[in-house]
Amino acid sequence: MYGFSAINASNGWAISVVGISIVFSGLVMLSLVISQLYKILGFWSNLSEIKIRKKFKRRKRTQANNLPFLTENQKEISRQLLLIAQITGNQFSIERLMHLAQISDVQEPKQHIDYLLETKIIISDGLGQFAWDKEKFDSAIQSK
Amino acid sequence: MYGFSAINASNGWAISVVGISIVFSGLVMLSLVISQLYKILGFWSNLSEIKIRKKFKRRKRTQANNLPFLTENQKEISRQLLLIAQITGNQFSIERLMHLAQISDVQEPKQHIDYLLETKIIISDGLGQFAWDKEKFDSAIQSK
Amino acid sequence: MYGFSAINASNGWAISVVGISIVFSGLVMLSLVISQLYKILGFWSNLSEIKIRKKFKRRKRTQANNLPFLTENQKEISRQLLLIAQITGNQFSIERLMHLAQISDVQEPKQHIDYLLETKIIISDGLGQFAWDKEKFDSAIQSK
């Protein structure tokens, strides 16, 4: 059998319409979720941000509030390090950060992490866990 | 059954003779073809040579015909580049030549290709395709 | 069936006792053998030592007996080379030693092997086979 008769016989039109609409609904659904995902993840990390901030507050008080200076290169590397640090939640151990930084070959991670510690952009909870002081970091990044 | 009787019984002699002669005819055939292959490929590339030449002639006329100077190292590298260029037929795009040159780690391909372009040993058809001016290249190679 | 009845029913106690005792006897046996292995291998290599010594004696006589000087680094590398050399029995060819040294990336094997040859710590049997003069080596190592 050929032509339209064949198509009708095997219910071709319906199948095609169903098919393409499934494909569309699938990707539409996905794109919607992703666009929300962005916000959800953002919200989540803010939440934990706040927890962290509480936890680290008393320590932060003690800090001098002068803005650390970062060269362009340091800014770039620090951004990379921040991305990596966040994979593992908002708290992390320095060893782990080092380890991951090496795998994803960031240049001279040791040196940069030390600088970030020194400038209190990475702050310790005194129990071996560390966190990223985003406020401070962002302002340090903006500053020319 | 043992000895010659066994050999005869299973037609051993014939099989052996057939066997070894097939092996020989196979490799003889192959060696003959290869020795011809050499010429055929040569002929073929000359043919396309001519086509190319036609295509590139008007451009070439405009060229100054003074012989470009090549250091021994440049000669060596250029030879390698030529070999690579020919894999892909007599015309090639510069990007592709670069790409292949890198895979087969030729040293500093960029720099050398630029020099060959400058010296018009690699000539453009003005439409993104390039070819190798063998005449010029060979004479440049010979020249001490 | 549950509890002890179940255990008894399927002869659990016996199985457990047998099981753990097999595991123990296995590893006890192994540990005993290994502790002996140490001596056996030692003995064996001494044996071949002696053979070698005989074979190389007349050559060694001719040697001046002044102790070669080795820097700490040379000592370290030489130790590695000795370990490697011993894999292949007490005699070895220089090519092979080189080859293995490269695979197990010893630093600058060539240079060090040459020095060991020069100082007669590695001695030739004149037929392309070489051996390690342990006496001399050890004394060279001890010497500050």
Next chain:
Amino acid sequence: MDVLFLEFFQNTGFYLWDYRNIIMIFIGSVFIYLGIAKDYEPLLLVPIGFGMLIGNIPIFKGLGLGIYESNSVLHYLYFGVTQGIYPPLVFLGIGAMTDFSTLLARPVLMLLGAAAQAGIFITFLGALALGFEPNESAAIGIIGGADGPTAIFLTAKLAPRLIGPIAVAAYSYMALVPVIQPPIMKLLTTRKERLIKMEEPREVTKREKMVFPIVAFILCCFLAPAALPLLGMLCFGNVLKEAIVTERLAQTARTSLIDIATILLGVTVGASTQGDVFLKASSIKIFILGALSFCVATACGLLFAKVMNLFLKTKINPLIGAAGVSAVPDSARVVHVVGQREDPSNFLLMHAMAPNVSGVIGSAIAAGVLWSLMG
């Protein structure tokens, strides 16, 4: 002895050959040539091309040489194709290579990847109209997915005896993307449109990239469970890549594993094109339909992009719609090149990757749908 010689001679290719073998050997050589000299998808055309040579050496049946003789080596290696095992392994590797950033930065571009799949279903109708069975038609339609492994996987499940022609068609056209697409792109877009510059995508956080493959997998496979083998492996590979801590597994997946799968898949698919089973009217039809589906898919992608522009505030360059056919990454490259011909300062490659990779997801879903409706 003469008997023996004769007997042996009658088992040689010089005696057994058939014009169809010669044709196929020629085609195989052309494939190899295109792969090497023209650099069209060499990783696929070269193995398939050489496979065609292997499959078309005239052999005598019975000894267990041919790919269709059980107990032949080729048959065992072909098993991974007929059972659809290689394609998911290839997808695992692809997942471990793919970076979904651009797609995450601008999810709306996914719709282009969906639109281009219309080609699949239109071709499906065409195949039915040309008298193919429904299951065969579905397999033929998937050529429009412009995705080799997906095509092979679906065909293996729905119409095994068409694996040869469909795989060859799919890969040939994927290789010919730089030839097929540009004219259509020129035809369906105005210069003004082709000059549109797209805005920089926002920076994507590591966490999004980490979560995406998991969410994408669950959503798509809840919707089209039959896409599980392909999407599952694709997303699994991507998780291995993004997790960093599993880098060594991702590394193996994107090198040894995918290479081995590609070699065996390519050479056996090629070897399955024995002249007598391959050179048939049906194959010709399949090739025509395949070409059609590629053009239609490209067109759908382009046109849908233009439709989207009616609604979007920040216009997109409709050229990237053509990348929705998948054929990763060639069609994205083609988009880039065509774009640059108009304006060398316009870098579309990165933007084109979004519809490009979503096209892969799209055709996997389409394959799932067709499989479950036909299977």
Next chain:
Amino acid sequence: MDVLFLEFFQNTGFYLWDYRNIIMIFIGSVFIYLGIAKDYEPLLLVPIGFGMLIGNIPIFKGLGLGIYESNSVLHYLYFGVTQGIYPPLVFLGIGAMTDFSTLLARPVLMLLGAAAQAGIFITFLGALALGFEPNESAAIGIIGGADGPTAIFLTAKLAPRLIGPIAVAAYSYMALVPVIQPPIMKLLTTRKERLIKMEEPREVTKREKMVFPIVAFILCCFLAPAALPLLGMLCFGNVLKEAIVTERLAQTARTSLIDIATILLGVTVGASTQGDVFLKASSIKIFILGALSFCVATACGLLFAKVMNLFLKTKINPLIGAAGVSAVPDSARVVHVVGQREDPSNFLLMHAMAPNVSGVIGSAIAAGVLWSLMG
């Protein structure tokens, strides 16, 4: 068309899903999270976790999607698990990575690797008491071996239908070693004991390292022939490593080969945990018994070390007894960390490796014994 839509919809996960799938998908996500964010054995938890997602997408039977449907791709890949093929390949790679020097330097420490295996048999009794069949009980007991491949291998041979829960239990607890062991170590050792420093091990000659795997293999397999597949490959891999001249084979064994085996093993084991077959009372029991066996094994190792100290002239630090459970190299690391908490100048890692690797040999033997007594 509505019919078709409805029909299709009834085949989607949105229609077919079952609360157990959701639970398992959640568990799978937790596995992936623990692997990535907490860095607990990521090379195992991530594949298994994603496998759980794959295995718990609600699918309709018949098409050949599920891992338990013959002719499904997952089923073919799962074959390497059910037939116990992947574990020996993994052991080949482990052998090609492992350095037995410390063990050769102080063979007596092997006994610790033996002691910790008591956990296996005590758990075996526990499982019997909880009403499991003998063969099942044996498989459950091996969880105490703290060695994934061994557990999977034995379970595949003795109680195939428990592969999912047992493998998951084994790997979860291996991943949780840093959580499970320290308290027990604190509990059963005095500060004074934890402060013991061990003497430097003697230097081991290349020849010993060369001969060891051969001797070890022959001895252990003469005693427990059923340990052949695992110990054979382990020692073979180690020979390839120590021989130097076979470096290239060792290299492949410890990279591509083990990675491929790990990927396929992990993802299929994960996929075998379909909610309806996995979420049962028996699984809960298995998890309880598994936890028990880990604790018992740790305790046995520690206590036996203390017993040994009664006889040894040069005392050993009982903490290293805990490394006898295997779970290479995590438990050795844990020992090191706990030791350093007491005295940062005390480096136990190297010493802990000896019981650690002999624990692997020990549990392989135990598996052999159980297999031959139950098989």
Next chain:
Amino acid sequence: MDVLFLEFFQNTGFYLWDYRNIIMIFIGSVFIYLGIAKDYEPLLLVPIGFGMLIGNIPIFKGLGLGIYESNSVLHYLYFGVTQGIYPPLVFLGIGAMTDFSTLLARPVLMLLGAAAQAGIFITFLGALALGFEPNESAAIGIIGGADGPTAIFLTAKLAPRLIGPIAVAAYSYMALVPVIQPPIMKLLTTRKERLIKMEEPREVTKREKMVFPIVAFILCCFLAPAALPLLGMLCFGNVLKEAIVTERLAQTARTSLIDIATILLGVTVGASTQGDVFLKASSIKIFILGALSFCVATACGLLFAKVMNLFLKTKINPLIGAAGVSAVPDSARVVHVVGQREDPSNFLLMHAMAPNVSGVIGSAIAAGVLWSLMG
């Protein structure tokens, strides 16, 4: 409990052992020793040697431990040997490593690769005379091909139960090439001949190297279709290598893929030599015939080279005839060494590679012929 102990003891190797196991374990150890200490083909002797240990641990039947028990792990891995799957994969890797330049520069040297194969057929006659079946005799003859994978492939097809002895014989003699060949070379050549220096080969164009594997494949397989699996993969691998654009596939073929195949092939072939099936009169005969065939093959190569010199204008050094046996690259090295003993300034290695690689092609063809005549 005593019962249980006794029962278990009766299943240990200490109870089950048989003097033949001990002999084989000794032989296996010797293989490993030769591989490591003497550096004779370690990549083959070490796996085979350790396989012999694995295969000769005294085991009880029924549990599924032995390589000859259907559901054993070893049996599954051995499948690639019995079905002749590993050899073509090894050839793929070899093809991806081999450079045919010298052979292309001076095709006439191919004849030496043909001449040496006479050893195969003479041994075949010898085997018949010693009372072997024709198919067995053919398999034994191929030992003279001095090519492990080819020997295993043909034997798997013609006389599966002889795989063990034939593979072991083939590999042992290949390993002993440096011992076997030199005396024969000395015996059959005059010092004057050994001093002949050969002219520099002409430079070969990339294009020739590119076209060669394709032409060679088509020609040889048209003549001997049964050589398809081996030559097909060999030439395919070489195409991947020469094409440059497929470098990544060639890379995998010449590393992971060939290594994995070699490991599994070696260890299972070794394990197939269980004392009771291996230590038989027939094996002794096979070893004698194998030695014979190696000597004959070497002699034929040398003598044919001398014959050729009667006709050639530019004389060739007859020593390179000995490289025609294949055993790549050892026999070529031996030629080089022997040549240098006479004149350290004479570099024959490169020239010897031509007959060496054509010897591989030659024995593959011979295998094909024998298979099609016997199969």
